[in-house]
Amino acid sequence: MTVLVLGDQLTRDHGPIADGTSDVLMVEATAFATRHAYHPHKLALVFAAMRQFRDDLRETGHTVHYHQVETFAAAIEAHFEDHPDDELVVMDPPSYRGAERLRSIVEDAGGALDVVENDLFLVTPDAFDEWFDGEGSGGEGTNYRHEAFYRWQRRETGYLMDGDDPEGGEWNLDDQNQEAADPEKEFPDPPRFDPDELTRETVEWVEETFDGGYDTTVKGGAWADPEPFFWPVTRAQALDALADFCEHRLAGFGPYQDAMLDGEWSLNHLLLSPAINLGLLHPREVVEAAIETYRERDDVPLNSVEGFVRQLIGWREFMRQTYRREMPEMATANLLDAPHDLPEFYWTSETEMHCLSDVVGSVRERGYTHHIPRLMLLSNFALTYGVEPAQVNEWFHAAYVDAYHWVTTPNVVGMGVFGTDVLTTKPYASSANYVDRMSDYCSDCAYAKTETTGENACPFNALYWDFLGRHEDDLRNNYRIGPVYGHWDGKDDDERREIHDRADEIRELAESGDL
Template sequence: MDGPIVGESPDYSIAEDEVPWLLGTQLTERWGPLARAPDGSGVLLIEAHDFARRLPYHHHKLTLVFAGMRRFRDRLRESGYEVHYVKADTFSDGLSAFFDENPGVTLVAMPSPSDGSGERLHELVDAAGGRLKLVENDSFVSTRGAFEEWAGDDERFTHEQFYRWMRRETGILVDGDQPLGGEWNYDEQNREVPPDDWTAPPVPTFEYDDVTERTAQWVAEEFDAWGRSDGFRWPVTRRQACLALRHFLEHRLPTFGPYQDAMSGDDWAMSHALLSPALNLGLLHPVEVCEAIESASETRADVDLPSAEGCIRQVLGWREFVRHVYRRTMPDLAAANQLEATRDLPECYWTGETEMACLGETVGDVHARGYAHHIQRLMVLANFATLWGVEPSQLNEWFHATFVDAYHWVTTPNVVEMGQYAHGVFATKPYVSSANYVDRMSDYCTQCPYDEDATTGENACPFNALYWDFLARNEDDLRSNHRMAMLYSHVDRKRESGELEAIEARVADLRERATVGDL
């Protein structure tokens, strides 16, 4: 049975009058309640449709969740389980229908990682006249208790320290209590841009059955979904997820490390793992992913330590870290806005209509597949929104709706805190930059009508003026940050020379152009 390896795994059994209730992001019998139930036991899945109407979710995201649930239902039935699969408008309706047919049953469920899930599940079951036993969600590497013991009473958290602790606790890529190779991370070696003649490794593809095809068509007809309806390419079964993991290990992991921060207008996937949708649905467990990557680095000459460590840091370190920080800081984190940003999200995030190549092509990637990799998310999408002054909850909602791997526990720490520096619980400075970073790490600027080297003037890249304007207007909050002292010496020089006035005029012009869709 899979489960956490840092902290004590939940210890419970499933009695005869108990039925596992699996949510749509828990599509597994390898851990959780179903892993502890007898073969052929009952299991409940509720396909609730109203949630899919709350936001303009990406077509591929809805297809992924609903097709994943339906394929899992069929596989369980083929394995002899008594599957109660209820389609309803709401979870409340689904639970009422289930308990009407199964009085006296106690449901056993793992809450989702999203805030308030456990309380909400109890409320729904109570209202339906049933009984519920909640158990800890063991879909992660570490338990809640283990993190609480590590964090103590701290109110601010450091990812690097957490990551080192997780490496030591799991024994992954360590020799005794020291990092394999002598370094805890290899960021310095993982910031390369591929040469012009580099060809990205192939992207995995899957054969879908009629269930998945019909689900995709139903989503297009039933919901006001955003994004393209064709080109769906994500794993919806355990078998497909394992194929995706194997494909990454064989074809993409060797070049993941050096090019993980690079962006290209010609290649949406680069060498990224593309495993987060499968992980967040429960089709893969993060422990098996980390152990598979570690094994590849130990047995294959083409997988170097920087590539293996860089990928393991994202799963073992960052994914676990944001899950726990989210849990500790909600609901405050979702409403945080320490820089008091108040502007609306620009319409181009929904339409993709902008002359800025980096922003337009990244939004285009999301529209096409519900996906963009982590540097596009942080240094294009979140960077521009932060410089523009977008109210954090608006950007968070956009990410939540448009990405196939997005859930509230995922997006809130990544977008509100890391992307927009809205709280201060772990981000030590805003992750913002001018066009210089985008130019250095991508080929976007070579195909853009804007001049990446100019700050003011008609063709100057908007990133440049917005960057200095952001620093100037947030000076009271940021100047005292020791990590930004050098930047504010530049702000001072621009103010003294009068350049800051020209920058402010350029920003005012950009905002006016945005109102008429001419950014």
């Protein structure tokens, strides 16, 4: 029997490899890398991590059959030509119908495939289904509620629990984690890992092989000239990055986890979602390292570690399960019938909106921003602008180094642009008020944060009110956003018409590249 190790299952400590199987099959398929306009750092990360893992396995006595081919099917066919009596075993991939596609490819090549549980998550599909479909699950009809799931997971894992109660007496300390960061405050630099020879060769190979995939005139020269590659691509590097986070950034993570600062792309964030999603780190060991640090040090507050734990055992696991249950409908959902194309500046960063220019610039440079720019700037603009959800999802999938379809689809379609209401109870729409409160972007912007109409009015303001006006029939009775309509009711017909005209003008400016 041979273990088929996929590019997001790079672990020796979990799954079939951990059971002692010595033969391994890995496939590096270039066709995968041309499906979207992927950021070069994302491609370099995946391929470098796979090659590093291959060499690590060989050094530890494994026999690794490593195929560098155009298509995955070609590698499987070649494997069974050389090993006709072999059987493959693989951990269940989290992507929709991933196991079905793999089994079809293997069977077409005359082989057999055993799909086993994916051990790289904390919650199994069966456990989630039993909880959600049972009494007291927190589900309301077909809707999913993260807070109920999170509390269930706290009880199941015992993390930050005091008997049957949450440590500190509260489940969620989010109200302590919404401070705006002072621009004068210094944040620790995250670790950057100098590529070794193998990683350097991989980065150069990506640049030479896939240049047409991400540096195209169609996408406005997307991802041209990113900064040097620095992401961890081995387990040792990932463990070093985890230790660095616990030592230098965990204590300040909580208060500023929602903050945004001009030019500060990392703040106190973990930056290990790429390594976790590749399998180099298990979410359990990451959470337990943070909790251990909290236990050992007086300077790490409960709100910091609770906010961190909530992201991993709560939100990440919740996204995986809602994606699994709601596909394929979730991928094409468009609840509000958003009709517009994604503006070109998402690829180029060429806009006078200071916040979006800086954030897209960060994506272009390194394929990363933390979760608040993703939700409250990039997704918020797309939501109120009216971008078709599938286009936003494709951009996030291509642009971010930690993005996979199971990650982006519920986060972007479900939460970011309200393409479906099975996941969230309201659209996360906001005006410039939120951006100004949580960042320093507005103080140095060509647009006026206090103006709604007029040529220098912040686009977020007119788009926000235009969004509420256009979707009044859908949203007025929403208990979370409905109260805002009291302000809409206070605007007369002339003001509403000016708002809609300004929103139309913003769309025209974005389409022409002049926003």
